[in-house]
Amino acid sequence: MLENLQKYRIRLASNSPRRRELLSGLGIDYEVKLLPDIDETYPDTLKGEEIPLFIAREKAAAYLPSMESDELIITADTIVYVDDEVLGKPKDEADARRMLHLLSGRSHQVITGVCISARHFQRAFAATTEVTFDTLSEEEIDFYVRTYRPMDKAGSYGIQEWIGYIGVCGMKGSYFNVMGLPVQRLYQELKKC
Numbered sequence: 001m002l003e004n005l006q007k008y009r010i011r012l013a014s015n016s017p018r019r020r021e022l023l024s025g026l027g028i029d030y031e032v033k034l035l036p037d038i039d040e041t042y043p044d045t046l047k048g049e050e051i052p053l054f055i056a057r058e059k060a061a062a063y064l065p066s067m068e069s070d071e072l073i074i075t076a077d078t079i080v081y082v083d084d085e086v087l088g089k090p091k092d093e094a095d096a097r098r099m100l101h102l103l104s105g106r107s108h109q110v111i112t113g114v115c116i117s118a119r120h121f122q123r124a125f126a127a128t129t130e131v132t133f134d135t136l137s138e139e140e141i142d143f144y145v146r147t148y149r150p151m152d153k154a155g156s157y158g159i160q161e162w163i164g165y166i167g168v169c170g171m172k173g174s175y176f177n178v179m180g181l182p183v184q185r186l187y188q189e190l191k192k193c
């Protein structure tokens with residue numbers, strides 16, 4: 001555990017099992033706080049990394065009023081960005097298929113915004129990974145959506161699932177960032193707190 005963090009009780013405000021797994025991998029002691037339903041809409045003037053940063057701050061805002069002085073809260077948001085279109089979680093299976101067709105045979109960006117909040121400071125940063133998918137057949141997309149039901153995943157895919165194994169042919173940046181938390185960068189930022 002980082003010495004400078006021992007004065008804080010670290011909280012991960014997230015309902016995502018992937019984020020819990022990733023933060024545990026850092027070897028940091030923390031407690032999970034369930035996130036209330038957050039309105040994930042954002043001003044349409046925002047672009048690229050401004051979007052997940054805005055939403056990660058909104059997630060933190062839900063906790064700020066009740067935060068104790070020794071608490072440090074981590075919140076995050078992941079989006080998939082392709083051709084200036086933001087792909088969040090799909091509305092239904094048809095939407096999931098549409099997104100996967102859009103991502104097939106090309107590169108897109110996965111951006112995670114992270115917000116570290118304490119009573120007297122807030123640090124926010126974003127990390128981007130470029131992911132390239134091989135061409136996905138109709139049959140592969142259909143099998144993945146029916147079997148894995150990626151309704152809780154931005155862009156309708158989990159790189160850690162079957163589709164990541166058979167479909168991802170290139171990547172620039174952090175793999176963990178695609179899964180929902182850029183842990184190496186988070187570690188660096190926590191050291192500065």
Ligand SMILES: Cc1cn([C@H]2C[C@H](O)[C@@H](COP(=O)(O)OP(=O)(O)OP(=O)(O)O)O2)c(=O)[nH]c1=O
Binds near residue numbers: 013014019080152
């Ligand atoms: C692109 C991609 C996303 N994801 C997941 C990470 C996030 O959990 C989810 C994006 O949705 P988010 O809204 O970022 O997070 P969440 O609602 O799951 O969790 P929280 O309670 O913290 O708001 O998609 C993967 O697991 N693998 C992937 O390859």
